[in-house]
Amino acid sequence: MKDYIELRSDTTTHPTEEMREAMRSAPVGDDVFGEDPTVNALEALAASKMGKEAALFVPSGTMGNITALLTHCKRGDEVILESECHIYYYEVGGLSALGGMVPRPVRGENGLMEPDDVEASIRSANIHYAPPGLICVENTHNRGGGTVYGLERLAEIKAVANRHGLPMHLDGARIFNAAIALGTDVSRIASYFDSVQFCLSKGLSAPVGSVLAGGKDYIARARKYRKMLGGGMRQAGIIAAAGIVALEKMVDRLADDHANARALALGLSRIPGIELDLSTVVTNIVVFDVSRLGIGSEAFAEQLSADGVRMTTRPPHKIRAVTSRMFTAEEIPTVLEKTAKICTKHLG
Ligand SMILES: Cc1ncc(COP(=O)(O)O)c(C=O)c1O
Structure with missing residues (x-):
């Protein structure tokens, strides 16, 4: 597991x-x-x-x-x-x-x-x-x-x-x-x-x-x-x-990944320090910008990973999150909470 x-x-x-x-x-x-x-x-x-x-x-x-x-x-x-x-x-x-x-x-x-x-x-x-x-x-x-x-x-x-x-x-x-x-x-x-x-x-x-x-x-x-x-x-x-x-068997459920991406993106877009264009989130990929935090994407992703959430980087300032069967709607609040924690720390 x-x-x-x-x-x-x-x-x-x-x-x-x-x-x-x-x-x-x-x-x-x-x-x-x-x-x-x-x-x-x-x-x-x-x-x-x-x-x-x-x-x-x-x-x-x-x-x-x-x-x-x-x-x-x-x-x-x-x-x-x-x-x-x-x-x-x-x-x-x-x-x-x-x-x-x-x-x-x-x-x-x-x-x-x-x-x-x-x-x-x-x-x-x-x-x-x-x-x-x-x-x-x-x-x-x-x-x-x-x-x-x-x-x-x-x-x-x-x-x-x-x-x-x-x-x-x-x-x-x-x-x-x-x-x-x-x-x-x-x-x-x-x-x-x-x-x-x-x-x-x-x-x-x-x-x-x-x-x-x-x-x-x-x-x-x-x-x-x-x-x-x-x-x-x-x-x-x-x-x-x-x-x-x-x-x-696996095609129809992709709609769940899209719904999860949308809900995740909506939550992320409300966190101070994160810039996210919701109009681009139409499938299972969410890209957001962390430049306002004064740290690069590598540092952001490392800190998030150390707290148990893995995303990939789009250097210098972007982060990518991709939803799939390996991610559930129940995990969204935890991701938002851990992301907000990093943002609060860096915004001071
Ligand atoms: C748009 C696109 N094309 C092609 C590929 C390549 O697939 P593979 O990793 O199986 O070589 C990927 C993989 O992420 C992709 O995102």
């Missing part, structure tokens, strides 16, 4: 008992030969949920994204993406290191790009320029604070992509959170994209795994890149079984 309150990330979620049981009894085969029935079932289920022809099970969101990019682009192509998105910020520069691609960052507001800015970043066929190869969107946007692109904005970005003949990739690590926030189906969000990566191992609570979905030919080519990256797994049905439970 944990002896602290967990708000660092929804990646900390443990598998449910039902997942463990499904893993124990999963029929398996060699997935590199295409013979694992449980992986095949997960890929078929994921493709149908995303409204795509096919899907590919991958060990992580990072591998799903780099596989997607390698399949869309060739070396020297420019990848248009938001300047704080996960692919650019947190994936070890894989697009350049492994794929020879050139990132072309577009600044968004709380992670959300304006269609006009996306269009302005697409360069002409001038001999000096790297050719544009792909537009990436992240929904929900992690560093933006779990912010969500609405369908209208996605349609406008898609129209930009169409005008320039560019494919679109969605880093939908938390696409199910986005769908719940928008009151729509994931397949509607996915419909604007040629490829979609989503994670089973975040709020959906599977221990391992992500899925890349897209057209049949595209996924066949992606399968080869997954192998190149070392992501060809063998009796992977053991982990895919948990992914099936994640998709069938």
